[in-house]
Amino acid sequence: MGGVSKKPISNVEKRMKKEMEAQQKKASGKKTSKTGSEVISKNIVISNEMIKRVQDEIKKEKIITPYELATKSNITISVAKRILKELNSQGLIKESFKNRRTAVYMAA
Template sequence: MGGVSKKPISNIEKKMKKETDAQQQTKGKKKSSKTGSEVISKNVVIGNDMIKRVEEEIKKEKIITPYTLATKANISVSVAKRILKDLNNQGIIKENFKNKRTAVYISVQS
């Protein structure tokens, strides 16, 4: 009939202090994923030099997917998708096939 007793205030204070100390320590450290490798910031700025490098890679290939571009340009797949979508809107490449998971692009011969 008793039930669980509430924790003393001193224990709650100690727990809060540990949490704040842990947050302060993690601010100085880089984030890491579950595998232990470092997580790179998601705010990637796509510069003109990156666009030129991507266009050179596209000229070499007949078809290009976001995964192949990501591996060749050493960028993440999400950034590669965004670059390919922008280049498609500009008319530099043409979307040949698209489904729910991926898209296949071909270079436009000019």
């Protein structure tokens, strides 16, 4: 009977604010996650310098996990996993335990 009611001004303002923020994000070109932190590109190149730093860290420890390496070297866990897999394939370290979630490596 009543028909469609007008939306409150506060809702219209919120919608306009969201649209402006979306336009600014597109203009800046930087991606952000749901938490608001900036997303870093996943195409990280592993340099020889980084591998040497990791080897120094491995020499100090008896066992190493991707999490420990990531926290000590200030890199992401996915990069730490790739580095450890590479070192394992080269024979510099050996994999002592692995399940679907994580792997544990030992110095060779």
